Amino acid sequence: MGASRMNCQAALQRENGNSAHMCVGQDSKEPLQTMSNKAVNLKELALHLGLSQTTVSRALNGFPEVSERTRQRVQEVAAELNYRPSLSATSLATGKTKVIGHVVQVSQHRMINPHFSDFLAGASETYAAAGYDMLLRAAAPEDEAGLYRDFASRKRVDAVVVHGPMVDEPRIELLKNLRLPFLVHGRCGRDIRDYAFLDVNNKTAFETLTNHLIELGHRRIALINGLETMNFAQRRRAGFEAALRTHGLTVDPELMFSADMTEPYGHTVAGKMLDSTNPPTAIMCSSILSAIGVQRAISERGLTLGSDISIATYDDLLSFLMPSDGEEIAPFMTSMQSSIQAAGRRAAEILLNQINDPETPVVQEVWNAKFIKGRTTGRPVR
Amino acid sequence: MGASRMNCQAALQRENGNSAHMCVGQDSKEPLQTMSNKAVNLKELALHLGLSQTTVSRALNGFPEVSERTRQRVQEVAAELNYRPSLSATSLATGKTKVIGHVVQVSQHRMINPHFSDFLAGASETYAAAGYDMLLRAAAPEDEAGLYRDFASRKRVDAVVVHGPMVDEPRIELLKNLRLPFLVHGRCGRDIRDYAFLDVNNKTAFETLTNHLIELGHRRIALINGLETMNFAQRRRAGFEAALRTHGLTVDPELMFSADMTEPYGHTVAGKMLDSTNPPTAIMCSSILSAIGVQRAISERGLTLGSDISIATYDDLLSFLMPSDGEEIAPFMTSMQSSIQAAGRRAAEILLNQINDPETPVVQEVWNAKFIKGRTTGRPVR
DNA sequence: CAGACTTTCCAAAGCGCTTTGGATTGTGCC
């Protein structure tokens, strides 16, 4: 005990000498390069303090068994010596990694896209605030199962977010079996009861949009949907068709398209329709991206948006399409809006709550997109 | 020794019983739910094999001290029992995390955007192939330094990629001091010698584009640039100005704009210019995104692209703007093209080489963007 | 002041891997 205190003094001196030597005074006007970059581990810190590792660990982690005075002192010295617990050591000891996994599909479709990345941006903000990190891994769809299995057995992550659920989604069963906590962005058709998800009300959104067009007098309405192997696209189509049927309109397969939601796709498909003998008077899009392509096709043909032809779209409020804070611009496109970035934030929140308190019942949230009347829809001229 | 062998047999039986019990036969038609989800650790695996942990570890990691026969057997049994080394244990022991860090800025500007995410998509592909993962963390710019420090001292990552280098970039010095390997996407003005980077030749690209417009007969050319606090934007502007000066044209500050590269920004700025008394005959953009906004402003005014007004832009070949494999469409915009996703792939490759062989000299690569004559540039009518 | 709690701290045993420094066995050669 006395010996340990002696060691402590000796170590303290050596340490100070060291840090003065290594860290200060190479380029002292550089503000970013502060004191001590040298890392200290728990053992050394405990030595400095003349305390046991147990006590130091507890003091820093807020356990009640340590006196307030000691805790203060520990915190001060820890800050001073720039102590930061090693993450691999911590996670080896606790079994928690403080990392949430996200999987990017690298297939031709669903390549990382602005929808996805805006969601990630939102989520990572929440993670950062809670001391979590986001792990991103690219995978071919056929590898994804193995990847989750890897996540689980190698303890790479504490939980995962399932992106782009398909109509029939095997991943959900898999994750349940692996006992890897997860949240689905979107949802899956059958067996919806027992897992957490955050979704928007896709069906209602597309009913609303379709109704709006019908009320304006449109009878031939096209739908440029996302990939209909995906759950959300399926629901959107259902909403579209329901609205048509309610008004006694026929569902024309010639006017329905489904593919990855890109600008060129919207452009190509709209172009073909506009050049056909019996073009639609309105086009609905599943994404603002394809809507932009449609708009390009329209402007190339010298048609007027909102009278010659109308566009209504789902809008995820993608950040690169949003005006910066200062400028107030009138909403341009008629759309159903819901911020996918906000969804990312909330999804992360739900997931973190879930893993920090596993007893809590699963959260299932469905957001309603907001209808915005813009300048791209109007009465048809014909 | 004999005893250990006995234990091994006993454990083997117990284990088999277990896995049959837990894993098979809950829903045997589900293909994703294969054999054994139960994880086995090294100790158990060694027990099963009747070998020491050392030997098993070496067999699996390809050390020469173990006979080929043994290695075979170890690999087989490891696969059979679904052994996967715990990552936190491995990284605690080796000091390597197999993770590369990327930092997202969450400020108003440089919010995660399609350029950034396409780069990430490329990089994560390379990482995945090499068994690495990508860690994404959101940070306010003022926190970024602390974050790198955290990465270094807590050993969260093996290396980082620096995104969006500013004109004057303190992060580089910091990372050098932290001895955290890094690669810069882009580069930084001064002191360029001693760090790895991957950049495109921004200056030349914008000289080329400007020359093209000048040769067509344009005299009033506008530049809608990115944020000129960023290094790349600075270089682009330099190229633009150099080309003008070479041809004896004056650099008109009224025609130069700088901000985050969004669609609305392009739209707003182009609108203002087009409505002014003396509009430019050509507009250059730093991003296809602002170019799309410019195009919208042009079509709103019923002007014809390529004659009334020309657009030339830098094009990162963003994936959501690319046509899918099948459809061949003629290039639309006149642009300087370079795939930012390919850059992500290559950047990751360089970085991985660097950390796996630290002795190798730093790699500095500058790509030349490719000129594409599209349909958005032509002779000015006035 | 003894006994019963609290309060405050600690030594040591993990967590699951890698790696050091041998020990053991097999082989070739004189």
Next chain:
DNA sequence: GGCACAATCCAAAGCGCTTTGGAAAGTCTG
């Protein structure tokens, strides 16, 4: 047979943290 040497394998000591199961000291009671 004995010796050197290579080929195989192993026990045990880390890596840096958390956590268990006390021990020691301080604080109340009656």
